[in-house]
Amino acid sequence: MVEEASSHAGHRTAAPRVTRRGFALMGLACGLWGALAPMARAAGQIVVSGVRLGGNAQSTRLVLDLGDAPHHQMFNLAEPYRIVFDFPEFDWRVAPEAMPGATGLVKSLRAGLFQPGTFRLVVDLSGPAEIQRTLVLPPQSGFNWRFVADLVPTSREAFMARVAPGSENVRPAKANEPAVTERQRRSAAARPVVVIDPGHGGVDPGAIGVGGVYEKHITLAMAKQLRTLLLKSGRYEVVLTRDRDIFVPLRERVAIARRAKGDLFISLHADSHPNRNTRGLSIYTLSEKSSDREAQLLADKENKADIIAGMDFSEESPEVTGILIDLAQRESMNLSAQFASLAVGELDRKVRTLDNTHRFAGFAVLKAPDIPSVLLEMGYLSNPDEVRLLQQAQYRDRMADSMVHAVDRYFDQTQSAQRP
Ligand SMILES: [Zn+2]
Numbered sequence: 001m002v003e004e005a006s007s008h009a010g011h012r013t014a015a016p017r018v019t020r021r022g023f024a025l026m027g028l029a030c031g032l033w034g035a036l037a038p039m040a041r042a043a044g045q046i047v048v049s050g051v052r053l054g055g056n057a058q059s060t061r062l063v064l065d066l067g068d069a070p071h072h073q074m075f076n077l078a079e080p081y082r083i084v085f086d087f088p089e090f091d092w093r094v095a096p097e098a099m100p101g102a103t104g105l106v107k108s109l110r111a112g113l114f115q116p117g118t119f120r121l122v123v124d125l126s127g128p129a130e131i132q133r134t135l136v137l138p139p140q141s142g143f144n145w146r147f148v149a150d151l152v153p154t155s156r157e158a159f160m161a162r163v164a165p166g167s168e169n170v171r172p173a174k175a176n177e178p179a180v181t182e183r184q185r186r187s188a189a190a191r192p193v194v195v196i197d198p199g200h201g202g203v204d205p206g207a208i209g210v211g212g213v214y215e216k217h218i219t220l221a222m223a224k225q226l227r228t229l230l231l232k233s234g235r236y237e238v239v240l241t242r243d244r245d246i247f248v249p250l251r252e253r254v255a256i257a258r259r260a261k262g263d264l265f266i267s268l269h270a271d272s273h274p275n276r277n278t279r280g281l282s283i284y285t286l287s288e289k290s291s292d293r294e295a296q297l298l299a300d301k302e303n304k305a306d307i308i309a310g311m312d313f314s315e316e317s318p319e320v321t322g323i324l325i326d327l328a329q330r331e332s333m334n335l336s337a338q339f340a341s342l343a344v345g346e347l348d349r350k351v352r353t354l355d356n357t358h359r360f361a362g363f364a365v366l367k368a369p370d371i372p373s374v375l376l377e378m379g380y381l382s383n384p385d386e387v388r389l390l391q392q393a394q395y396r397d398r399m400a401d402s403m404v405h406a407v408d409r410y411f412d413q414t415q416s417a418q419r420p
Pocket of ligand 1: 215270302
């Protein structure tokens, strides 16, 4: 009876009824449901079984099918236009291929764990729009609980007026981190700390490949395999920047590495390319100047992870980037390049690599000034063969094994150089 998000002919006549009842329910949603819901689902997370979009550029409806009434917060973000919904941790059971595509005012939707306790839905807009109403509908007519949000176009001015000045997005500041490198003070006898950074996660899926394969899942699987092999050697301590499907801001990844006093930082990614034939692994180190246009485009793409996840960190200005790179000790830069070339040597024998395998670009995640850092693009999810390989634990083990050899050789070289 209450009509679904769809653009069929009945939509217009059904909508006003929803609206009137909806306003009453909206009051409930903010007050009663918001207050009662946490008790009602104390036993577990709310299951989300469906997400739908319907309507047109004048009015677009978003619907979530849920096992219970959620409370939510929402806010706007600009450049690009986004509306962000934060919910309690959901048990999200919507398959990637079941996510709706561009509809009306909505360009795309992204959903995932944003931080412990917060599940985030990011609505990318084709232009400035506002939420006309949200409703929480109790089960009826064969439907479960539904969360409904109706979007209508608005002016840029009105949209910008609702952009909170960065308040919701910034996590509590961590204690000041020492700017001085800890690595140099440590004895060569201590076990080196290898920080593995599985790219993307939670609300940020990363590249989406053939068959709806998410980069964030490939990177996490590879990170765990690499951790296992490194630990097995008994030579290293290993820290992961995330070990589950959760969003971690780029700066936080760097901060985790620095807090862990990392000796080596390995960020794991997989790319996609409009040309399906493109395939092969590549490895990047930080540079102010990208080695080529493709490298620059890739860095731009990877650096957008925070925007995709609904963070309001505007890109650092070129001046700041320059300063960060100036701060980066020559030694770190050289060591990064040294590790990258060892890794290329090992990987080249085991997996398909791109020409000029070692490349340079300004990745945000490589900007720890005192930790040698590389970013591994394991391959292309847009290539049908490579996406199949990257999904195979056996193939990833082969890459991980090569990386362990490279890590071994790297620390053999650098630790012996440190001995008196
Ligand atoms: Zn990536």
